[in-house]
Amino acid sequence: MPKQTFLNLPEEKQNTIIDVAINEFAEYGFESASTNRIVEKSGISKGSFYQYFEDKLDVFMHLIDLFGKEKTEFFADKHPPSANMDTFTYFHWMIKTGMEFESVHPHLAQAITRVLLRDGMYYGKYFIEERKKTTLALKMMIEQAIERGEVDPSVEVDLAVMVMETWSNAISTYVLNESMQEEDFMTWLRLPKTQERIDKLLYVMEYGLRNTESQFIADAEIEEKK
Amino acid sequence: MPKQTFLNLPEEKQNTIIDVAINEFAEYGFESASTNRIVEKSGISKGSFYQYFEDKLDVFMHLIDLFGKEKTEFFADKHPPSANMDTFTYFHWMIKTGMEFESVHPHLAQAITRVLLRDGMYYGKYFIEERKKTTLALKMMIEQAIERGEVDPSVEVDLAVMVMETWSNAISTYVLNESMQEEDFMTWLRLPKTQERIDKLLYVMEYGLRNTESQFIADAEIEEKK
DNA sequence: AAGTCATGTGACTAGAAGGTCACATTATAA
DNA sequence: TTATAATGTGACCTTCTAGTCACATGACTT
Numbered sequence: 001m002p003k004q005t006f007l008n009l010p011e012e013k014q015n016t017i018i019d020v021a022i023n024e025f026a027e028y029g030f031e032s033a034s035t036n037r038i039v040e041k042s043g044i045s046k047g048s049f050y051q052y053f054e055d056k057l058d059v060f061m062h063l064i065d066l067f068g069k070e071k072t073e074f075f076a077d078k079h080p081p082s083a084n085m086d087t088f089t090y091f092h093w094m095i096k097t098g099m100e101f102e103s104v105h106p107h108l109a110q111a112i113t114r115v116l117l118r119d120g121m122y123y124g125k126y127f128i129e130e131r132k133k134t135t136l137a138l139k140m141m142i143e144q145a146i147e148r149g150e151v152d153p154s155v156e157v158d159l160a161v162m163v164m165e166t167w168s169n170a171i172s173t174y175v176l177n178e179s180m181q182e183e184d185f186m187t188w189l190r191l192p193k194t195q196e197r198i199d200k201l202l203y204v205m206e207y208g209l210r211n212t213e214s215q216f217i218a219d220a221e222i223e224e225k226k
Numbered sequence: 227m228p229k230q231t232f233l234n235l236p237e238e239k240q241n242t243i244i245d246v247a248i249n250e251f252a253e254y255g256f257e258s259a260s261t262n263r264i265v266e267k268s269g270i271s272k273g274s275f276y277q278y279f280e281d282k283l284d285v286f287m288h289l290i291d292l293f294g295k296e297k298t299e300f301f302a303d304k305h306p307p308s309a310n311m312d313t314f315t316y317f318h319w320m321i322k323t324g325m326e327f328e329s330v331h332p333h334l335a336q337a338i339t340r341v342l343l344r345d346g347m348y349y350g351k352y353f354i355e356e357r358k359k360t361t362l363a364l365k366m367m368i369e370q371a372i373e374r375g376e377v378d379p380s381v382e383v384d385l386a387v388m389v390m391e392t393w394s395n396a397i398s399t400y401v402l403n404e405s406m407q408e409e410d411f412m413t414w415l416r417l418p419k420t421q422e423r424i425d426k427l428l429y430v431m432e433y434g435l436r437n438t439e440s441q442f443i444a445d446a447e448i449e450e451k452k
Numbered sequence: 453a454a455g456t457c458a459t460g461t462g463a464c465t466a467g468a469a470g471g472t473c474a475c476a477t478t479a480t481a482a
Numbered sequence: 483t484t485a486t487a488a489t490g491t492g493a494c495c496t497t498c499t500a501g502t503c504a505c506a507t508g509a510c511t512t
Contacts, residue, residue, distance in 0.1 A: 200388075262499075
């Protein structure tokens with residue numbers, strides 16, 4: 001986490017540095033992000049940089065922190081359409097709202113997604129906690145869905161979590177890849193065509209998960225007996 | 227492509243260099259792969275390296291070439307179980323056989339997958355041709371499936387291609403991520419649990435795509451009218 | 453043996469990386 | 483005004499990078 005010296009800085013100066021850092025990580029990922037460039041672009045000296053942060057990782061961890069806080073705030077404002085909704089509808093809403101958030105903070109989201117999903121595995125030890133949160137949240141969702149009778153009770157929870165995780169990563173990666181070629185992310189995301197494609201991706205997962213569990217388990221058992 | 231000097235080398239020496247290069251790209255990706263390390267580990271001099279290859283990209287392009295050739299050869303040996311099979315069964319077979327290939331050449335597959343799927347977008351201009359091949363093959367598959375009546379004719383082909391591409395990338399990424407923590411990739415891949423998970427991923431996509439097209443299109447139209 | 457040409461070599465270049473440190477500047481308190 | 487503490491600075495360090503080049507070695511020809 002940043003040193004006290006950084007937190008004592010006037011807010012404007014903090015924001016400049018953070019903005020520059022966000023763009024740097026978004027463009028280059030973790031490994032290729034350059035502290036020299038961050039220092040240049042934000043108009044501070046090399047010495048100051050290391051008086052504000054422990055090292056490069058420290059800066060990025062601060063971004064993760066910021067991302068979490070901003071996202072929580074964003075979601076707190078946008079209440080789900082209905083209080084007692086179907087789990088899949090809720091998941092759909094969550095993904096969609098998550099993408100709206102990304103369209104409001106495109107560079108921050110891009111930086112975090114890129115590093116966590118792509119470079120992540122090499123720095124897994126540092127970022128693994130961040131991932132576990134998502135996994136846990138999904139697990140609770142599935143368990144609740146089973147309780148509600150929306151998902152077949154014979155479903156192996158971990159398997160379903162894995163499917164949803166892979167799926168939601170796939171959507172993030174798709175959006176990340178496509179959006180990098182677009183200059184206006186917000187406009188692109190709101191295009192009917194983009195929305196249609198994302199809906200389709202979600203629909204395929206939902207439909208596959210919702211109705212086929214028992215069928216799938218049955219198929220697997222038949223396979224095993226062969 | 228490698229220079230003539232490289233091709234004149236005794237096969238054993240060629241293989242050593244290629245093996246070292248494969249492991250380097252598999253471990254570090256394109257950007258962070260180091261020619262110095264390749265040179266050290268394969269016991270040749272820096273000068274020789276640049277007498278064999280134009281530059282770092284040249285080495286990797288040669289690996290792509292190798293990957294394509296080996297994979298084609300591998301698939302040529304393994305004939306599909308039945309000649310006139312359902313498109314989704316064929317897709318399933320293709321993905322599975324592709325993974326068997328990966329288990330035989332784990333490092334090569336890892337190197338290619340990593341660079342094409344992760345670093346790929348930054349070097350898109352070089353690797354885009356490689357990607358187009360896959361896209362085209364998928365497009366033909368879908369079109370054939372429509373002709374055969376296996377997929378609803380009202381399906382937007384490009385959309386289905388996108389879904390299948392995202393899907394198959396997701397599976398590759400999943401396998402890549404998981405397998406990096408496993409020392410014995412081949413054994414891991416053949417574990418019933420691993421196979422079950424991959425089957426499940428495939429099943430979700432297949433089920434979502436196969437039966438829901440017209441339903442989905444109908445849903446989308448209803449959404450639009452709102 | 454002399455000449456030719458392909459191949460091998462490692463010190464070298466220029467640049468960039470992350471990080472340090474002795475010193476300069478500024479702000480606060482007495 | 484002076485003393486003290488906090489903050490700012492850029493030259494510098496080491497280590498790495500991709501790539502070059504003048505030269506050495508070895509093989510084949512005449």
